[in-house]
Amino acid sequence: MTWIGIRILITLLLLVSQNLPAQNIIANAQVETTQLSKTSARAIFAMRAQEWPNGTPIKVFVLEDQNPIHSQFCKTILGMFPYQLRRIWDRQVFSGTGAAPEVVKSEQEMLDAVANTAGAIGYTDKEISHTNKRIKTIKVDL
Amino acid sequence: MKARLISILFCFSTSVLADNDQWYDNVVLHGFASQGYIYTTDNHFFGSSDNGSFEFTEVGINGSLRLNPKIRLSAQLLSRQAGRFDNGSPRLDYGLIDISLYSSPKYSSGLYIGRIKNEIGLYNETRDVAHTRSAIFLPQVIYFDKVRNTIMAADGMHFYNNVNFDSGALFMEVGAGYTLADENVEYAYMGNDWGGSIHNDKLGLFGKLLYEHNGGQWIYSITGTRVTLDFDASASDRAPLPLGPGLHSGEIAIDYTVLSAQYNGEKWQFTGEVAFENVDYIDIGGPVSQMHINSIGYYLQANYNFTPAWQGFVRYEEFQLDKHDWNGKKAAEQNIINSRQLAALGINQPPVPAHEYYSQSWVIGGRWHITQNLMLRTEYHIVDGVATLSPRENNVTDTTRKWDMFAMSLSYRF
Numbered sequence: 025m026t027w028i029g030i031r032i033l034i035t036l037l038l039l040v041s042q043n044l045p046a047q048n049i050i051a052n053a054q055v056e057t058t059q060l061s062k063t064s065a066r067a068i069f070a071m072r073a074q075e076w077p078n079g080t081p082i083k084v085f086v087l088e089d090q091n092p093i094h095s096q097f098c099k100t101i102l103g104m105f106p107y108q109l110r111r112i113w114d115r116q117v118f119s120g121t122g123a124a125p126e127v128v129k130s131e132q133e134m135l136d137a138v139a140n141t142a143g144a145i146g147y148t149d150k151e152i153s154h155t156n157k158r159i160k161t162i163k164v165d166l
Numbered sequence: 167m168k169a170r171l172i173s174i175l176f177c178f179s180t181s182v183l184a185d186n187d188q189w190y191d192n193v194v195l196h197g198f199a200s201q202g203y204i205y206t207t208d209n210h211f212f213g214s215s216d217n218g219s220f221e222f223t224e225v226g227i228n229g230s231l232r233l234n235p236k237i238r239l240s241a242q243l244l245s246r247q248a249g250r251f252d253n254g255s256p257r258l259d260y261g262l263i264d265i266s267l268y269s270s271p272k273y274s275s276g277l278y279i280g281r282i283k284n285e286i287g288l289y290n291e292t293r294d295v296a297h298t299r300s301a302i303f304l305p306q307v308i309y310f311d312k313v314r315n316t317i318m319a320a321d322g323m324h325f326y327n328n329v330n331f332d333s334g335a336l337f338m339e340v341g342a343g344y345t346l347a348d349e350n351v352e353y354a355y356m357g358n359d360w361g362g363s364i365h366n367d368k369l370g371l372f373g374k375l376l377y378e379h380n381g382g383q384w385i386y387s388i389t390g391t392r393v394t395l396d397f398d399a400s401a402s403d404r405a406p407l408p409l410g411p412g413l414h415s416g417e418i419a420i421d422y423t424v425l426s427a428q429y430n431g432e433k434w435q436f437t438g439e440v441a442f443e444n445v446d447y448i449d450i451g452g453p454v455s456q457m458h459i460n461s462i463g464y465y466l467q468a469n470y471n472f473t474p475a476w477q478g479f480v481r482y483e484e485f486q487l488d489k490h491d492w493n494g495k496k497a498a499e500q501n502i503i504n505s506r507q508l509a510a511l512g513i514n515q516p517p518v519p520a521h522e523y524y525s526q527s528w529v530i531g532g533r534w535h536i537t538q539n540l541m542l543r544t545e546y547h548i549v550d551g552v553a554t555l556s557p558r559e560n561n562v563t564d565t566t567r568k569w570d571m572f573a574m575s576l577s578y579r580f
Contacts, residue, residue, distance in 0.1 A: 063332055
């Protein structure tokens with residue numbers, strides 16, 4: 025009985041881990057950067073970095089605060105919680121010292137926005153196919 | 167000043183932008199609106215709260231325009247009604263040009279020029295925006311509403327310098343500017359609305375050093391300001407008073423320093439802040455020379471996220487107007503002596519009691535994010551002492567030492 029219990033538990037854990045999708049930072053294909061440190065990724069998504077090394081303005085897209093994909097992205101890639109990012113953005117927006125990112129409603133909207141906006145950066149839990157010429161994946165050193 | 171600043175911003179924006187863009191296409195607008203309800207068992211806070219008060223309304227709108235990666239303009243209009251402190255007339259909350267001098271993912275520096283919010287403690291910069299506060303009211307022991315304008319914002323220039331390390335980020339800012347003095351300041355620092363007036367024609371200094379460890383899991387900061395206000399005594403202020411000479415013109419020098427620490431976890435957040443204020447009265451004399459403001463205020467708050475939308479908190483806060491006279495004991499004894507002397511002269515003036523000099527309270531509350539932009543809050547305060555209340559709303563010789571406060575608020579932002 026115990027053995028069956030353990031096997032069920034292991035199966036469930038495997039299921040859960042399979043359901044946790046890999047998070048990828050994505051960017052408009054014109055962006056030259058291919059790799060970011062965690063520090064830089066935090067600075068960009070906190071809206072504290074204004075431009076890419078080549079001078080193109082950075083345009084950040086995120087999903088809504090309570091979207092599970094957003095929450096997962098914050099925790100696994102940035103090592104932060106959604107409420108911390110929200111607090112940073114709100115401080116900047118309501119003291120005039122900075123901005124908040126553009127919020128999109130769905131993953132499809134995210135992909136479209138990143139594909140069509142110069143300097144855009146966002147994230148997805150979908151695999152970006154190699155044939156997609158308008159979106160690139162950016163590696164993050166965790 | 168307001169009109170001039172806004173017209174400069176607009177002229178600037180239209181001349182710098184490329185021809186094919188209308189300047190207003192690039193303006194990003196945000197705003198907020200919040201309505202509070204306050205009930206106190208005794209005493210007045212934001213209106214006649216002992217009968218229930220709705221006199222706590224905040225509405226604001228701001229716009230920001232990025233002209234290019236180096237230059238950004240932003241301004242916010244604010245209307246705030248708060249009992250007798252604020253009557254709701256709209257004003258320029260901030261209006262600034264942000265010039266980036268250097269920016270890379272590791273390091274950035276720049277200048278803010280215009281009307282700039284001061285970074286005092288963790289919350290002063292955005293203290294009128296409900297969504298950015300930790301509760302309906304920020305702890306009054308540090309974020310005094312009775313003197314908010316002295317430290318709120320200033321017209322001047324700040325220099326900022328931010329460094330990103332692998333372990334965290336360091337933020338430094340120094341600035342100078344003219345603060346916005348008002349009648350509330352006179353009540354708080356001079357005990358009364360005198361015939362003369364307070365001016366702000368001396369430069370105030372502001373500074374901040376803040377370290378965010380590991381993306382803000384831990385935040386530590388020290389922030390401070392030194393502000394000097396001029397008091398011009400009127401003829402009636404100079405006339406001798408029953409117990410001594412009247413007032414002279416002089417200066418009020420205010421030093422204010424806040425130390426802050428915060429832990430941000432997935433479920434728990436802990437915040438502690440302590441503020442030291444020292445006020446020197448130079449040449450003013452008269453009864454004001456008997457005021458000793460050498461205060462300390464501190465609080466500890468624990469927040470718990472039941473879910474991302476539901477949060478509860480508990481807080482303890484304390485304020486002592488004179489840290490060398492805990493609970494106002496010596497001051498109250500002196501007031502009784504003064505009152506007896508006045509009575510001998512046939513003047514009936516009851517003594518100001520000890521509980522005017524301190525405030526200790528427990529606060530418990532919670533909030534619910536109904537949607538991402540709409541929030542409902544409630545909280546309950548159990549208070550001993552009235553130092554955080556203003557003489558503008560309360561007769562200082564006739565306040566109740568132990569009182570409770572209940573508050574609710576509904577807030578929207580976009």
